[in-house]
Every structure is written in C-alpha cells, then in structure tokens.
Amino acid sequence: MSDSLRLFFALPLPEAALETLVAAQARAKAVASRLSPRWTKTEQMHVTLKFLGPMPADALPRLEEILATRAAAAQPFDATLSQVTAFGGRRARVLVVELATESPVLAALATGLDEDAAALGVARETRPFRAHVTLARFKHPGDARAVIDAAEVVPVPVSCGELRLYRSELTPSGSRYTPVAARALG
Numbered sequence: 001m002s003d004s005l006r007l008f009f010a011l012p013l014p015e016a017a018l019e020t021l022v023a024a025q026a027r028a029k030a031v032a033s034r035l036s037p038r039w040t041k042t043e044q045m046h047v048t049l050k051f052l053g054p055m056p057a058d059a060l061p062r063l064e065e066i067l068a069t070r071a072a073a074a075q076p077f078d079a080t081l082s083q084v085t086a087f088g089g090r091r092a093r094v095l096v097v098e099l100a101t102e103s104p105v106l107a108a109l110a111t112g113l114d115e116d117a118a119a120l121g122v123a124r125e126t127r128p129f130r131a132h133v134t135l136a137r138f139k140h141p142g143d144a145r146a147v148i149d150a151a152e153v154v155p156v157p158v159s160c161g162e163l164r165l166y167r168s169e170l171t172p173s174g175s176r177y178t179p180v181a182a183r184a185l186g
Contacts, residue, residue, distance in 0.1 A: 007052040081158055
C-alpha cells in the first residue's frame with residue numbers, strides 16, 4: 001500500500017437508478033460531442049458525500065471508524081433522481097443528475113462526514129452540499145442546454161441504505177473507484 005490514498009465517502013446506487021442514468025447518457029451522447037465529454041462509467045456512478053483527497057494510508061482505520069459510526073447513526077432513506085443539470089453555468093464543465101429527498105438523513109450524513117474529515121485536517125466544504133451523480137465531465141466547457149434537454153430523466157425513486165469509503169486511482173483512461181469499506185445505514 002502506498003503512503004497516501006485518494007479517498008472519498010459516497011452512497012452506491014441501486015441497479016434501477018443506474019439503468020436510468022445510462023439511458024440519460026445515451027440520449028445526451030447524440031448532442032454532446034462539441035463539449036468533448038468524458039462519460040462516467042456505470043460502475044463508477046455514485047453520490048459523493050465527502051471527497052477527502054490524498055490521505056495517509058495509516059488514516060484508514062480512523063476513516064473506517066467514522067464510516068461505521070456515521071452509518072450506524074443514519075437510517076436508510078428514500079430519494080429521487082430528479083433532474084439533469086450542469087455545473088459551471090454558461091461554461092458548463094460537468095453534467096449531473098441531482099438527487100432530491102425530503103429526508104434530513106442525506107444532508108446530515110454529508111455535514112457529519114465534513115465535520116469528521118475536518119478533525120483529520122481535511123478542508124471543510126465551502127459550497128452548499130448538492131447531492132448529484134456525475135454523468136460526464138466536459139473537456140471543452142460550454143453551453144450544455146441541448147445536452148441537458150436530451151438527457152432529461154423521469155423522476156426515479158432511489159433507496160439509499162449503504163455508506164461506502166472509496167479509493168480513487170487516477171489512470172490515463174480516467175479515475176477508477178474501488179470500495180475500501182462499506183456499512184449498512186441504521
């Protein structure tokens with residue numbers, strides 16, 4: 001194991017949600033070529049709650065404790081894949097599908113993980129938490145309205161019942177995410 005690992009906490013997605021996201025990508029591909037998208041692979045789709053960045057390998061036991069504590073304190077909850085949008089305004093850089101929920105669990109998990117990570121020296125989030133799944137990152141940022149319209153999703157219910165700690169490895173063909181630890185919520 002190397003001296004540092006790129007890590008993040010996230011929620012995995014059920015198969016029905018993944019099928020909806022892949023279908024949205026397929027519709028978007030027809031109109032997105034000018035933005036040179038790098039499409040998220042199905043097995044890489046998730047809802048990031050806290051990106052930690054490079055962490056020393058010896059921090060893994062503490063991160064696994066945080067995972068276990070936060071998962072035990074949170075009840076499973078329902079959410080909805082609600083709408084396609086893009087981050088970056090007029091020069092969109094990322095195509096996403098937002099996750100909406102009336103449950104306070106999702107925001108509490110993100111806030112709690114941010115607090116726990118700050119205690120380990122990870123910078124606090126400065127932007128409000130927006131639950132989303134990344135569909136693509138654009139090499140050439142620009143107007144993504146046609147891509148958003150093409151990728152439109154019908155709201156799909158998503159049951160969230162597990163929290164994971166992932167390792168992110170950068171490769172020439174894109175990031176590769178590997179689960180390091182997982183715990184059921186509740």
